[in-house]
Amino acid sequence: MVAARETVECVARTGVDQYRYGFETLIESDKAPKGLSEDTVRFISAKKSEPGWMLEWRLQAYRCWLTMTEPTWARVHYPNIDYQDIYYYAAPKPKKPLSSIDEIDPEILKTYEKLGIPLREVAILEGVEPAPGGEPSANRKIAIDAVFDSVSVATTFKAELKKAGVIFMPISEAIREYPDLVQKYLGTVVPISDNFFARLNSAVFSDGSFVYVPPGVRCPMELSTYFRINERNTGQFERTLIIADKGSHVSYLEGCTAPQRDENQLHAAVVELVALDDAEIKYSTVQNWYPGNSEGKGGIYNFVTKRGDCRGKHSKISWTQVETGSAITWKYPSCILRGDNSRGEFYSIAISNGFQQVDSGTKMFHLGKNTSSRVISKGIAAGKSRNTYRGLVSANRNAAGARNHTICDSLLIGDKCGAHTVPYVEAKNSSATFEHEATTSKISEDVLFYCIQRGMSQEEAVSLVVNGFIKEVLQKLPMEFAVEAQKLISISLEGSAG
Amino acid sequence: MPLLEIRNLHVCVEGREILHGLDLTVNAGKVHAIMGPNGSGKSTLSHVITGKPGYQITAGRILFKGEDLLAMGPDQRAAKGLFLAFQYPVEIPGVTTMNFLRTALNAQRKARGQSGYSTPHFLKKARTVAKQLNIPQSMLKRGVNVGFSGGEKKRNEILQMALFEPDLCILDEIDSGLDIDALRIVADGINAMRSPDRSIIMITHYQRLLNYVVPDVVHVMSRGRVVKSGDKQLALELEASGYAQFEDAA
Numbered sequence: 004m005v006a007a008r009e010t011v012e013c014v015a016r017t018g019v020d021q022y023r024y025g026f027e028t029l030i031e032s033d034k035a036p037k038g039l040s041e042d043t044v045r046f047i048s049a050k051k052s053e054p055g056w057m058l059e060w061r062l063q064a065y066r067c068w069l070t071m072t073e074p075t076w077a078r079v080h081y082p083n084i085d086y087q088d089i090y091y092y093a094a095p096k097p098k099k100p101l102s103s104i105d106e107i108d109p110e111i112l113k114t115y116e117k118l119g120i121p122l123r124e125v126a127i128l129e130g131v132e133p134a135p136g137g138e139p140s141a142n143r144k145i146a147i148d149a150v151f152d153s154v155s156v157a158t159t160f161k162a163e164l165k166k167a168g169v170i171f172m173p174i175s176e177a178i179r180e181y182p183d184l185v186q187k188y189l190g191t192v193v194p195i196s197d198n199f200f201a202r203l204n205s206a207v208f209s210d211g212s213f214v215y216v217p218p219g220v221r222c223p224m225e226l227s228t229y230f231r232i233n234e235r236n237t238g239q240f241e242r243t244l245i246i247a248d249k250g251s252h253v254s255y256l257e258g259c260t261a262p263q264r265d266e267n268q269l270h271a272a273v274v275e276l277v278a279l280d281d282a283e284i285k286y287s288t289v290q291n292w293y294p295g296n297s298e299g300k301g302g303i304y305n306f307v308t309k310r311g312d313c314r315g316k317h318s319k320i321s322w323t324q325v326e327t328g329s330a331i332t333w334k335y336p337s338c339i340l341r342g343d344n345s346r347g348e349f350y351s352i353a354i355s356n357g358f359q360q361v362d363s364g365t366k367m368f369h370l371g372k373n374t375s376s377r378v379i380s381k382g383i384a385a386g387k388s389r390n391t392y393r394g395l396v397s398a399n400r401n402a403a404g405a406r407n408h409t410i411c412d413s414l415l416i417g418d419k420c421g422a423h424t425v426p427y428v429e430a431k432n433s434s435a436t437f438e439h440e441a442t443t444s445k446i447s448e449d450v451l452f453y454c455i456q457r458g459m460s461q462e463e464a465v466s467l468v469v470n471g472f473i474k475e476v477l478q479k480l481p482m483e484f485a486v487e488a489q490k491l492i493s494i495s496l497e498g499s500a501g
Numbered sequence: 502m503p504l505l506e507i508r509n510l511h512v513c514v515e516g517r518e519i520l521h522g523l524d525l526t527v528n529a530g531k532v533h534a535i536m537g538p539n540g541s542g543k544s545t546l547s548h549v550i551t552g553k554p555g556y557q558i559t560a561g562r563i564l565f566k567g568e569d570l571l572a573m574g575p576d577q578r579a580a581k582g583l584f585l586a587f588q589y590p591v592e593i594p595g596v597t598t599m600n601f602l603r604t605a606l607n608a609q610r611k612a613r614g615q616s617g618y619s620t621p622h623f624l625k626k627a628r629t630v631a632k633q634l635n636i637p638q639s640m641l642k643r644g645v646n647v648g649f650s651g652g653e654k655k656r657n658e659i660l661q662m663a664l665f666e667p668d669l670c671i672l673d674e675i676d677s678g679l680d681i682d683a684l685r686i687v688a689d690g691i692n693a694m695r696s697p698d699r700s701i702i703m704i705t706h707y708q709r710l711l712n713y714v715v716p717d718v719v720h721v722m723s724r725g726r727v728v729k730s731g732d733k734q735l736a737l738e739l740e741a742s743g744y745a746q747f748e749d750a751a
């Protein structure tokens with residue numbers, strides 16, 4: 004397998020303690036004072052030149068947050084977070100407002116190049132006409148919004164998207180330029196009174212992506228956001244809002260990395276998806292936040308709320324995630340299947356190694372008639388990690404004919420790790436059919452030896468077996484990212500066998 | 502120089518000695534058959550030669566092409582030309598047979614300092630070999646051994662042997678579970694591999710296979726040792742009188 008070979012070469016280049024993306028970029032930044040108060044919220048809102056309604060919304064969220072304490076039900080353990088010891092806003096100091104990619108700090112561009120995200124390359128492509136008679140290679144292009152610490156530094160392909168009527172821009176800009184759209188949808192899927200981390204996000208989110216696809220439009224390219232935490236002691240709270248209007252279609256991918264740090268960093272994002280009648284949203288994540296070192300020191304706390312609302316009939320929302328990073332992951336991308344005949348999908352690969360802790364899964368809320376959902380979760384635990392799948396499937400009284408099929412497989416590598424499956428099923432409608440299949444297996448010595456006897460190294464053998472285990476899910480990712488994901492998986496499992 | 506030379510091999514599994522000073526010499530170009538009662542240590546021997554973890558070698562040595570085999574990792578041994586057709590081939594879900602074959606073959610080639618095969622070259626080679634063994638293309642697209650019948654699994658082992666072109670092939674009960682037609686195909690596959698530089702060790706309980714693939718040397722193993730060696734006549738004697746006469750010798 005080419006990919007497996009590449010990944011192994013990749014692994015060979017990487018030391019045990021070497022997280023590939025763990026460099027730091029030295030640039031001046033503009034920070035809010037440490038700690039959280041109404042003033043912090045006002046500071047952020049002012050920095051973003053937000054309208055009054057936005058500030059009010061944030062303040063309301065902040066007050067909601069104050070009334071709540073951190074959730075403790077997840078199977079993860081970490082020391083108390085001191086919310087007053089975090090910077091809630093850090094922006095690379097721009098010399099002046101940016102109007103083109105050339106004005107971005109070259110240090111930042113370099114960072115993205117190191118990450119393999121070719122902002123510049125993509126920007127060069129912009130405006131280039133396809134060769135005469137040639138097919139516009141739209142599907143090869145990927146529009147990228149890059150978020151560095153708290154602000155979006157570059158969005159590519161804006162013009163071409165605009166031609167199709169697609170709005171893709173930093174949410175901070177959308178709040179100013181499309182206040183009606185933002186006001187209509189923001190907080191309608193994850194309200195400000197939602198969970199602890201979502202409330203926190205609503206109060207202090209600094210940037211993120213906004214996407215609106217108008218009725219009947221098939222977005223001409225993949226949309227993508229790369230998140231990068233660079234500053235020390237900085238929380239990242241991005242907010243993504245994607246609206247697919249009637250009969251439209253959009254595929255979106257987010258990627259995340261952070262430098263290696265001894266201290267833990269908080270990432271509390273919120274993603275809201277709205278699919279109207281006959282619309283389809285495909286949301287893919289390749290999450291590779293710094294997982295901490297081999298002794299369990301440092302790493303990102305990834306406490307994220309992702310929820311999609313299949314608001315219209317025959318709408319569809321599909322979550323695909325590859326989770327390899329973070330010290331702690333607390334994340335349940337969910338679908339509210341409100342429209343009749345709507346469909347929700349969740350395809351997940353969650354890999355934990357070292358001291359990583361993952362508590363992840365999905366929630367499928369069947370509200371409309373004949374709604375269907377499908378869940379395939381592949382958890383892989385290695386090292387001393389804990390990997391829990393937590394999934395909820397519920398059918399409302401009105402959800403006649405609701406159907407769910409869940410497959411939840413766990414693979415253990417070594418004997419110091421743990422995998423758990425916690426399914427919750429609530430059917431208030433007798434015509435609902437829910438099926439749940441779960442398996443837990445250990446990567447078998449006999450299988451490894453079989454591969455190694457055929458000439459593969461230990462790493463290649465593990466990589467091959469793991470890739471086989473996750474294949475069903477990997478196939479759901481856009482092509483380019485499937486290859487990237489395969490590499491990440493091998494890197495994160497490195498040193499886990501033998 | 503013999504291709505394989507084993508001297509005074511003592512092997513323990515979980516503290517219990519299974520091989521008690523085994524000697525075996527295999528010269529290049531020869532086909533050897535190893536027979537012996539259940540539990541006499543035949544599969545253990547094949548695992549130790551190929552380097553499966555979990556066995557403690559407490560004494561003795563194994564030389565392959567004059568080199569100390571026990572100092573090499575199992576993947577190195579494979580790259581050096583050692584192949585084992587397993588008594589119980591494993592299943593690997595989600596990994597297509599084609600993908601598996603290619604990953605393995607290119608890993609071996611890389612270890613030998615050869616360049617990897619290109620996809621079209623590899624596909625052509627794999628398809629040709631599969632055809633000779635009457636293995637349908639559809640089987641190559643399925644997960645390795647997943648849902649294969651016993652006979653199909655064995656044919657898949659022979660396919661790998663033919664593709665990797667090893668110098669020493671150890672076939673552990675390659676004939677078990679085969680119907681008459683499949684046995685023929687497998688035997689033809691083995692015979693096609695016979696060459697002056699290649700040696701084959703067949704572990705078997707039945708004369709049936711040896712009628713098709715006629716061995717140069719036959720060994721009897723009992724209680725962790727080779728207790729008798731002879732020519733193909735020895736196998737016929739065993740068929741007639743069983744192992745009882747050797748139990749005492751061991």
Ligand SMILES: Nc1ncnc2c1ncn2[C@@H]1O[C@H](COP(=O)(O)OP(=O)(O)OP(=O)(O)O)[C@@H](O)[C@H]1O
Nearest residue numbers: 514515519537538539540541542543544545546588
């Ligand atoms: N992993 C193990 N743990 C404990 N005992 C083992 C292990 N592997 C092999 N043995 C023992 O070693 C002895 C030899 O087993 P082996 O599989 O080599 O026999 P065999 O000659 O191949 O038998 P068969 O003809 O039935 O295949 C048996 O008594 C077996 O129980």
Ligand SMILES: [Mg+2]
Nearest residue numbers: 543544545588
């Ligand atoms: Mg045996």
